[in-house]
Amino acid sequence: MDGFPDLGTGIGLRPPHYADVAAGRARIDWIEVITENFMVEGGNPRRVLRAVRERYPVVLHGVSMSLGSVDPLDERYLDGLAALARETEPAWISDHLCWSSFGGHSAHDLWPLPYTEEALRHVAARIARVQERLGRRILVENVSSYLTYRHSTMSEWEFLGALAETADCGLLLDVNNVFVSARNHGFDPIAFLDGVPRARVGQFHIAGHSDKGTHLLDTHDHPVCDDVWALYRHAVRSFGARSTLLERDDDIPSLDELCAEARRAAAMTAEADRVGERGVSPREPVAGGPGPSQGPVR
Amino acid sequence: MKLSDTQARFQALVTARDSVEAIVARDAQARASVEEMVVGDARLSAVDRLDVYAGMYFVRIHDVLAQELARTAAVLGAEAFHGLVTDYLAACPPSHPSLREAGARLPNFLAGHPLAAERPWLAELARLERARLEVFDGPDAAPVTMAALREVPPERFGLIRFRLIPAHRLLTNRFAVSEIWRSDGPGDAPPRAEPETLIVWRRDVTVFHRPADADEARWLPALAGADGLVFTELGASLAGRHGLVGAARRAFELSALWTAEELLLVSD
Numbered sequence: 013m014d015g016f017p018d019l020g021t022g023i024g025l026r027p028p029h030y031a032d033v034a035a036g037r038a039r040i041d042w043i044e045v046i047t048e049n050f051m052v053e054g055g056n057p058r059r060v061l062r063a064v065r066e067r068y069p070v071v072l073h074g075v076s077m078s079l080g081s082v083d084p085l086d087e088r089y090l091d092g093l094a095a096l097a098r099e100t101e102p103a104w105i106s107d108h109l110c111w112s113s114f115g116g117h118s119a120h121d122l123w124p125l126p127y128t129e130e131a132l133r134h135v136a137a138r139i140a141r142v143q144e145r146l147g148r149r150i151l152v153e154n155v156s157s158y159l160t161y162r163h164s165t166m167s168e169w170e171f172l173g174a175l176a177e178t179a180d181c182g183l184l185l186d187v188n189n190v191f192v193s194a195r196n197h198g199f200d201p202i203a204f205l206d207g208v209p210r211a212r213v214g215q216f217h218i219a220g221h222s223d224k225g226t227h228l229l230d231t232h233d234h235p236v237c238d239d240v241w242a243l244y245r246h247a248v249r250s251f252g253a254r255s256t257l258l259e260r261d262d263d264i265p266s267l268d269e270l271c272a273e274a275r276r277a278a279a280m281t282a283e284a285d286r287v288g289e290r291g292v293s294p295r296e297p298v299a300g301g302p303g304p305s306q307g308p309v310r
Numbered sequence: 311m312k313l314s315d316t317q318a319r320f321q322a323l324v325t326a327r328d329s330v331e332a333i334v335a336r337d338a339q340a341r342a343s344v345e346e347m348v349v350g351d352a353r354l355s356a357v358d359r360l361d362v363y364a365g366m367y368f369v370r371i372h373d374v375l376a377q378e379l380a381r382t383a384a385v386l387g388a389e390a391f392h393g394l395v396t397d398y399l400a401a402c403p404p405s406h407p408s409l410r411e412a413g414a415r416l417p418n419f420l421a422g423h424p425l426a427a428e429r430p431w432l433a434e435l436a437r438l439e440r441a442r443l444e445v446f447d448g449p450d451a452a453p454v455t456m457a458a459l460r461e462v463p464p465e466r467f468g469l470i471r472f473r474l475i476p477a478h479r480l481l482t483n484r485f486a487v488s489e490i491w492r493s494d495g496p497g498d499a500p501p502r503a504e505p506e507t508l509i510v511w512r513r514d515v516t517v518f519h520r521p522a523d524a525d526e527a528r529w530l531p532a533l534a535g536a537d538g539l540v541f542t543e544l545g546a547s548l549a550g551r552h553g554l555v556g557a558a559r560r561a562f563e564l565s566a567l568w569t570a571e572e573l574l575l576v577s578d
Contacts, residue, residue, distance in 0.1 A: 048408045054450035054477065056515040076407035082314045089407045114321045117403040120412065121367055123320065131313050159359035160349040163311045198351070226353045227362065 013182050015149050016104055016214030019069050019255040021278040026260065029267045030056070034063035040271045041278075042103070044257045047074035050100075051092045065100055071215075071257075072102040076118065077142065079152065080111035080125040080135050090145050097146060103255075104214065106151035106184045109135070109172065126161035127171040132178065139179035151214045152176070153184035156192040156221070156230035168193065169207035176212040183208060185251075186217035187244045188236065188259075192228040201243055210251050218244055218277060219259040233262035235273055244277065248284045256281070311347065319343055323360050324367055327400050330360040371399060375413045378443050381491070382436040386425065394425055410447075413440065431485035431501050438487055441479035441510040442517045448477030453572040459565075468545075471577040472565065473538025478511040478573065480522075480530055488521050513572045525551070525560060533568075538577050541565065 020041030025033055033043060043064055050061045050072075064070060076089065097105060110122040125131045143149055154172060166174070176183050185208060194201035218241075220234030236244075236258070248254075258274035265273075323330050323344065334341035334357055341357075350356035372395045376383045383391040398419050404412040417440050420426055421433035453475055462470060486504040507527035510519040522530055525548060532539045541561065548557035568574045 048410075051408065052410075052447035055445075055447035055512060057447050058450070059515065078407075080313075082317055086407055111317060113407070114317045116405055117321065117325070118405060118407055118412075119321070119325070119367055120370055120404060120409045121363065123317075123324075123363065126311070126313065126316055128313070134313055158354075158362040159356070161311075161316065162347060162349050163316075196354075226358070229362075 013211055013214045016151065016182050016255070018253045019071075019103060021274045022068075022071070022255065022257040023270055023274050024073070024257060024259045024261075025060075025064060026264055028264050029270070030060045032267045033068075034060045036067040038068070038267055038271055040068070040274060042069040042071065042255065042257075044071045044073045044259075047072045047093060047096065047105075047107075048076050051089075051096055061100060069103045070100055071255075072097060072100065072105045074105070074107040075122065076112060076120075077107040078111050078113040078118075079107060079109065079138050079142070080123075080131065081113045082111075082134070083113050083116065085138055085141060086113075090142065094146055104151060104182075105146060105148065106153055106215065108153045108155050109175070110155045122155040124155065124157040124159060124161075125171075127164040127166045127168060129165065132171060132174055136175055136178035139175070139181050143179070143181065149181055151182040151184040152179075153186050153217065154189050154193075155186075156189040156196075156228075158196055158227055158229075160197055167199070167204075167207065169204045173207065173209045173212070176209060181212075182214035183212045184215045184217060185213050185247065185254075186219070187247055188217065188219040188221055188240050189230060191240050191243050192221050192230050195228045202246060205243070205247055205250055213251050213254060216244065216247060216251075216254050216256040216277075217259055218256060231262060232259050236276075241276070241280070245280050245284070248277075248281050253281050253285075316347065319347055320360070320363075324363045325399070325403060326364070327396060330357050330364055368395075368399070371395070371404065371409070371412050374409055375416060378413050379416065379436050379439045381439055382420070382432060385429065385432060385435070390425060394420065394423060397423065410443070413443075416440070429500065431483075431487055431503075434481070434483045434485055434487045435490065437481055437483075438491070438508060438510065438519065441481060441508075442519065445477045445479055445510050445512045445517050448512060451475045451477065451575055454569055454574050454576045456566070456569055458576075459569060468540070468542040470541045471538050472533055472541065472544075472568075472574045473535070473577050474530065474533045474573055475511065475575055478509065478534070480534055481508040481510065483508060486521070488519065491519075509573070511571070511573055518571070525564060529564070533574075538575075 022042035022044055023040050025043050025045045032038065045061060050057050052058065108122050111125060112119045112121055112123055139152065154168060172183055190201045190204045194204065218236050219232045220236050222229045222231040222233065256277040260270055323333060326333060334344055344356050344360060348356035348359055350359065375395055376391060386394065398416055402415045402419055417433050417436040420436050426433050483506050485501040486506045487501050488506060488508055489501045507522040508519050509522050509530060529539065529544060545557050545561035548560050552560050
């Protein structure tokens, strides 16, 4: 998709690795940073970001834009984001399809939206406003979710597709989130991937999760599991090469270990290239399909 | 159901003091509202699914606060700190997009909380922890150096206007909480009921704090103001306490100390 070049494989910048990444010791193509961690006035975070930016392409990935909230968009937040973008010159900016504030209260979580026509119009208008304010298209990420609203009238992938077209934005497809939500709601993750407009997908996320018995939780505290790798392989074959980022937020391994895990994504993309499979969307079995009919997830 | 209604119901349930399960157990209308809004299944009921979000809301903020106010949390112990955060979130829900700001009001809230009755110094310890956090990523500035001051002609030195770097905090305490900064937890002796002024600041990327002496306690607030302080004002103000010669010497001592600590800016 225009504006979202394939940067290769990246990792999320987290405090234990600040010094090493700032020194250029990450054997990786690009770096994604949590926007809000660097929307501060100065000190070490901004210094680290400047150093990282000198060595790697950087993407700003936010968690607090609250695109789905019925609260007014936070103009001060957008001003801060625009200022950070001017300084950082990120390859692109992304945030989540969710809401995280209501009545002026911030949840610091990624709460799910009902997939309705009203929500679609509301979020699309806000994305358009954000894109106008930032002077660029953004990527919007699907979140892991743990509930379904009774009044939703479309699937999540139908909503994402319609949203991308209406708002003229890109999509950040989090493959782990697809897998987690598929298990939690009992849909087919392949149907999700196949239902998303390919031309709109600008980036992939991969990550680990936790199995809580009754549901999967998007904890980013484990390596990517085999089932998510299989789903990722399907995504690469289906969508083609896209910038891919490994997220890890807890029990963070060494930088070398993290980068090595991330590079597995590059190997899968290269493998798909070798066998000429990209873009053909083979429908091979992928674990993580319908859950409820199979009983509790273990 | 309208989007605004959905969000109002969801947030009220997920951010409440009690679990969603506890709320619907005593409120049939709330149960009906949940069932109307959320789909449940054999694995997880609608209530359980909302409680996943309720748990994540609390744990995420609790864990950040426990990390930011690690000493305060250690003094209180896990159970009491959990209770404090529960009360705090009910009274002061986060209102800033950055999670870093979620604990901004906690020291003042703690000062009025029943937990502070046993340890009236605890809110001051929390305030010190919070100040260190705020200074850590406060605004950058280029502090004046000794080398730069040596370049100033003697006849102009008295006219130099100093002010404190922006990445600082001045704390006026009723207790000498700096004494217990290295405390490992509740088993240690409480701080003396001895008033102290603490200066907290960042030098390069490292945060420091120390008690200010009587002269500093008087003048650091003036240096913290937007207008700062002219060097001759500093010397003149110290004359009553140190005599004219002693005041000049003391003014040089303090300006040298603050410069070495990278606390000072020179205003035009």
